[in-house]
Amino acid sequence: RAINKVLFFPSEVTCVEHFFSPLSTHSCLCPLPHGVETSFSRLLHYILSASSSLNVCVFSFSEVNLSRALLLLHSRGITIRVLTDRDYSAINGTQIGVLRKAGICVRCDRTSVHMHHKFAVVDEQLLITGSLNWTQTAVQRNKENILITEDPELVQPFVKEFQRLWLNNNPT
Amino acid sequence: RAINKVLFFPSEVTCVEHFFSPLSTHSCLCPLPHGVETSFSRLLHYILSASSSLNVCVFSFSEVNLSRALLLLHSRGITIRVLTDRDYSAINGTQIGVLRKAGICVRCDRTSVHMHHKFAVVDEQLLITGSLNWTQTAVQRNKENILITEDPELVQPFVKEFQRLWLNNNPT
Numbered sequence: 001r002a003i004n005k006v007l008f009f010p011s012e013v014t015c016v017e018h019f020f021s022p023l024s025t026h027s028c029l030c031p032l033p034h035g036v037e038t039s040f041s042r043l044l045h046y047i048l049s050a051s052s053s054l055n056v057c058v059f060s061f062s063e064v065n066l067s068r069a070l071l072l073l074h075s076r077g078i079t080i081r082v083l084t085d086r087d088y089s090a091i092n093g094t095q096i097g098v099l100r101k102a103g104i105c106v107r108c109d110r111t112s113v114h115m116h117h118k119f120a121v122v123d124e125q126l127l128i129t130g131s132l133n134w135t136q137t138a139v140q141r142n143k144e145n146i147l148i149t150e151d152p153e154l155v156q157p158f159v160k161e162f163q164r165l166w167l168n169n170n171p172t
Numbered sequence: 173r174a175i176n177k178v179l180f181f182p183s184e185v186t187c188v189e190h191f192f193s194p195l196s197t198h199s200c201l202c203p204l205p206h207g208v209e210t211s212f213s214r215l216l217h218y219i220l221s222a223s224s225s226l227n228v229c230v231f232s233f234s235e236v237n238l239s240r241a242l243l244l245l246h247s248r249g250i251t252i253r254v255l256t257d258r259d260y261s262a263i264n265g266t267q268i269g270v271l272r273k274a275g276i277c278v279r280c281d282r283t284s285v286h287m288h289h290k291f292a293v294v295d296e297q298l299l300i301t302g303s304l305n306w307t308q309t310a311v312q313r314n315k316e317n318i319l320i321t322e323d324p325e326l327v328q329p330f331v332k333e334f335q336r337l338w339l340n341n342n343p344t
């Protein structure tokens with residue numbers, strides 16, 4: 001049965017360490033609530049479900065746990081491509097430098113207009129899209145939405161648009 | 173057959189007068205291209221398809237033709253509710269004052285966080301959502317997306333969230 005979900009934010013702030021260190025699930029001593037499903041933990045879950053590729057196209061990317069998720073997928077051999085906006089890749093707290101240093105392919109839209117998308121495509125078949133930038137403010141404070149779907153009529157246009165934008169922003 | 177579409181922006185700038193003055197379709201003398209379907213004309217088409225209600229929840233609203241569309245629907249007796257962000261309802265060029273003066277119900281999120289949604293629900297059964305704010309820059313310049321769907325699994329959560337946010341921002 002195809003995934004078709006909507007998540008609303010802000011998300012309650014809870015511990016997400018179990019996504020990154022499965023062995024320590026039952027032993028985390030941090031002060032955040034544990035074992036609670038939230039919009040943000042569901043978002044992490046779907047991103048971490050990638051088994052072959054992850055294409056990310058987001059205006060701004062500064063949220064640390066989303067960055068950790070990409071680093072974890074990268075370490076598993078998942079092909080990751082990140083397209084972001086030039087103006088926002090330069091701001092304080094951006095994770096773009098961290099991703100680049102780890103060897104993840106990142107391209108910045110260098111045009112004068114905003115690359116204002118906030119979507120990701122997992123394994124070319126699961127679309128994650130909405131109003132949410134990949135920032136802590138968006139996740140923890142703003143009123144935001146994310147729609148998650150496997151409907152090919154919705155996913156395929158985004159797969160194609162990512163490819164088009166990726167090629168248009170070839171740095172070479 | 174249920175609508176399930178994706179529109180990408182920027183949209184080519186073409187004449188949309190025929191949406192507002194059907195009689196003059198063939199006689200418009202403005203310098204813009206005529207008779208061309210674009211992402212923006214499709215967006216206007218879906219908004220103007222409302223036959224009973226339109227709920228709009230957008231961070232910023234300054235695009236004149238989207239405002240004209242709401243005024244036209246209002247004149248037809250469609251129930252319109254607009255929820256926007258306080259900070260952006262005050263900016264130059266906003267259409268919020270125009271809508272209010274025409275008698276359309278508008279509420280502003282008065283909290284310190286951003287109401288960052290960009291969605292609308294037509295007749296409680298067609299969802300229009302994405303990265304696109306209702307501004308001329310978003311429509312004509314930025315790289316943006318809009319997803320349009322009648323899938324109840326996706327539409328109903330937005331219907332409920334709109335109702336929740338609307339009641340939470342009751343000005344009385």
Ligand SMILES: [Zn+2]
Binds near residue numbers: 016029031032034
């Ligand atoms: Zn913990």
Ligand SMILES: [Zn+2]
Binds near residue numbers: 189202203206
């Ligand atoms: Zn014209």
